[in-house]
Amino acid sequence: MNIDVSADCAVRIEQHFGSILTELERVRAEVGALFAAGPVDSDHLRTHVEAGTLAFLQDQNLLGGGFVAAPDALSDRRLYLAWWQGPGRDFLGEAEVPGTRDAIDYTRQSWFRVPERTGQLHVAGPYVDFVCADEYVMTTTLPVYADGRLVGVAGADTTVETLERMLLPGLREVRGTLVNAHGRVVVSADPHRATGEALGTVPDAAPGGRLLAVVQATADGHGAPKPIAGWPA
Amino acid sequence: MANPRAITSRARSAIFAPIGDEGRAVRVENRLAEAIRSGVLADGDRLPSELELAQMLGVATVTAREALVSLRAQGLVVTTRGRGGGSFVRAPDPGDVVKGRLATMSRVELRDRASLYLVVVTGCAELAAERAAPDEVEDLQDLLVPVDEEDVGRWRDAESELYLSVAALTQSARLTREVVRQEADFGTLLRVPLSEPDFRQASAGRHRALVAALGSGDVAAARTSVRDHVTHAVERLTEIHEVVRQ
Numbered sequence: 001m002n003i004d005v006s007a008d009c010a011v012r013i014e015q016h017f018g019s020i021l022t023e024l025e026r027v028r029a030e031v032g033a034l035f036a037a038g039p040v041d042s043d044h045l046r047t048h049v050e051a052g053t054l055a056f057l058q059d060q061n062l063l064g065g066g067f068v069a070a071p072d073a074l075s076d077r078r079l080y081l082a083w084w085q086g087p088g089r090d091f092l093g094e095a096e097v098p099g100t101r102d103a104i105d106y107t108r109q110s111w112f113r114v115p116e117r118t119g120q121l122h123v124a125g126p127y128v129d130f131v132c133a134d135e136y137v138m139t140t141t142l143p144v145y146a147d148g149r150l151v152g153v154a155g156a157d158t159t160v161e162t163l164e165r166m167l168l169p170g171l172r173e174v175r176g177t178l179v180n181a182h183g184r185v186v187v188s189a190d191p192h193r194a195t196g197e198a199l200g201t202v203p204d205a206a207p208g209g210r211l212l213a214v215v216q217a218t219a220d221g222h223g224a225p226k227p228i229a230g231w232p233a
Numbered sequence: 234m235a236n237p238r239a240i241t242s243r244a245r246s247a248i249f250a251p252i253g254d255e256g257r258a259v260r261v262e263n264r265l266a267e268a269i270r271s272g273v274l275a276d277g278d279r280l281p282s283e284l285e286l287a288q289m290l291g292v293a294t295v296t297a298r299e300a301l302v303s304l305r306a307q308g309l310v311v312t313t314r315g316r317g318g319g320s321f322v323r324a325p326d327p328g329d330v331v332k333g334r335l336a337t338m339s340r341v342e343l344r345d346r347a348s349l350y351l352v353v354v355t356g357c358a359e360l361a362a363e364r365a366a367p368d369e370v371e372d373l374q375d376l377l378v379p380v381d382e383e384d385v386g387r388w389r390d391a392e393s394e395l396y397l398s399v400a401a402l403t404q405s406a407r408l409t410r411e412v413v414r415q416e417a418d419f420g421t422l423l424r425v426p427l428s429e430p431d432f433r434q435a436s437a438g439r440h441r442a443l444v445a446a447l448g449s450g451d452v453a454a455a456r457t458s459v460r461d462h463v464t465h466a467v468e469r470l471t472e473i474h475e476v477v478r479q
Contacts (some may be wrong), residue, residue, distance in 0.1 A: 102390050108375055127369075128401035128409040136406040182366065196404035198366060 009170030009214060010229035013178070016061060016166065017140060017212065017231050020156045021121065023056045023065070024142040027154035031067050035146030041076040045069065046091070049082050056156075057089055061166065063133055064089075065156035067144070070116070071107060073151040079103050085133055085157065095131045106131050111139040115153050119143055121232070123211040126160045126186055126196050136160045136195070138186065160195050163187055176214045176228065190217070199225065257292050261300035264290075269309045269322050270334075276324035280310065331421055335470075335477050343422075343474055347467040350419045353411055354396055355459045361402035362447050362455035370448040373398055377444060380437045388433055389424040395440060396420070399447070399459075426469035436462060 027049065034040055034048050045067065053066050064085025071078050083092040095104045106112055109131060111124035125138040141155035164187045167178060177188035177199060185197045193199070199215065210230035217225045268274045280301075281289060287297040301320060304310040312320045325333070335343075376395040378388050393416050400412035426432045439462040446454035 102386070104394065108372065110372070126404070128404060128406050130397050130401055130409050130413060134406065134410050134413065136404065182368070184366065194404075196364060 009167060009174060009176065010231075010233070012166055012170055013212060013214070013229070013231050014233060016158070016163075017123070019059070020062075020065075020140045020158075021142070021232070023156065024121070024140065024154040026052065027067055028142055028144045031144050031151065031154065032146050035073065035144075035151045039075040040073075042069075042074050042080045042082075042093075045074060045080070046082045046093075050084075053082075053084055054089060057084055061158065061162050063135060063137060063157040063159050063162070064092075065154075066092075067152055067154050068106065068112065068141075069152040070150045073149075079106065081106070081132065083132060083155075092132055104131050111141045111155060112153055115141045115143040116150055121211065123180060125180070126184065129157070133157055138163065138180075160186065164195075171214065174214070174216055174228065176216050177225065178212060178214050181211050181213075186212070258296045258299035258303070261286075261290055261292060261297060262303045265300065265304055266307065266309055269304075269324065270330050274322045276322055278322040280320040280322065282319065331425060332477060335422060335425070335474055338474070340471065340474065343467075343471060346419045347423075347463070347470075350415050350423065351460065351463045351467070353408075353415055354399070354463060355456050357396075357400045357403050357408060357412060358443065358447070358455040358459040359452050360405070360408075361399045362450055362452045364404055365402040365447050365450075367448065369402055370444060373444045373447065377440055378433075378437065380434060382433075385428050385433075388427045388436070392424060392427070392436070392440070393420050395443075399443070402447070422470060423463070423466045425473055426466055429469075432465075432469060435465065439465075 030052065031045070031049060034045070040048075049067050056062070057065055064083060066081065066083035068083060069077070069080040074080055079094070081092045081095060084090065085092060095106060096102065107116070109124070109129075110127070111122065114122045114124065121140070121142050123138055123140050126136060127139075129135060129137050129139065135157070137157045137159050139155055139157050141153040143150055144152050144154055163178070167187050168189070170176075171178060171187060171189040175189050177190065177193055178186040179199050180186060183199045185193050185195055185199055187195065210232065212231040213227045214229040215225040216228050265274070265280075274280075280286065283294055283297045283301060286301075287294040290297065301310060301312070305312060305320075309323055309325065310320050311323050312318070373395065376391045376398065378391045382388065397409070397412055397416060400409040403409070427436065439458050443455060443458040443462070446452075446458055
């Protein structure tokens, strides 16, 4: 019985993050081809990705998404976020340091830096994003290359609140905790395990380079929790 | 039956006096001035006509006119006549905005804002020291400006981003949004003293102490380094304020 329900939780994770991955791969192909064809400016990029992104963002479980340019990939701007977010799917464009009109350099943020370094899909967070959304989110990003050069990352944000609503019932059934690749709690059946807290005893929270894992406490509550599902599967 | 609370007739009449359009013009003016200073209304943006503005804000035309006159006097709006004419936003120089705000601020208001800022950011530092993971603290190293850096803008941006990052490490979106608000509201003033090399040197030391404290999970030390920094900055700002006001 437990196995069925844990599968259910795993299915929900796969449905949500799997559909994000499919979209990011689509954006990667679309934007990669655009940059491979010649110089691209910010308006051109925005026009090119807008319809597809907004169609994807029909899914109300997403906070926002789009494509974020690598520094100097565009011909007219150093930094640029072709990104739509919030209930109104508002366009972002640039993120500013509060109180000044200077653009925030987002390349320090782990959702940009990690895929830039590894060349792989990444799930950042849970973290409070003050650059774009001002929300507590998980950001899934995929690096995009043209002619072997990084031109930016395709990404999508999901709020932790959405993940809690989506996954908590299934996690309760298996007394499970969803953790990120660093063993930090995303959502837990255990009310004492707060989001963001390190589940210090997880030895290998996300085996095989998994980005997310569901772990289950042992029956007596001692010893390391064991992984029962992971994503990507 | 005795009247439980005697309200003086003067206080009473003040409460129930009509609000009138007098206070409204100031409110319209403040709202627009704030939008211009914060950049929500950009340089060159055309403002609605007096009539449209009055309708949109639900005030009398004369009130909207009064507000526009005052905004013109402050140099935040220019009005041109004739074909294609109208009222246009004139974005002020960022340095002038800060000085202008400082000049119109009383000492007690400065202290009031500083107190709120101090409590919010020291509280964030405490929680961040408890909650931050080592790799997250490691990322903050990038926000420590080399001591010999002379670009004041870089110092200001880095410090603002450092405090925002510390807020984010509390894992609380509401707290982070509050710091975003505080940074926009008071942070720009607090960073005025960074134009002085001695102050930058001392700041660099305090920021390094903060990052070290967060790294070692030392709640008290994290709090102290933020508190020291804000206190020193406010002291210096208050001296500058005195000069600007004279």
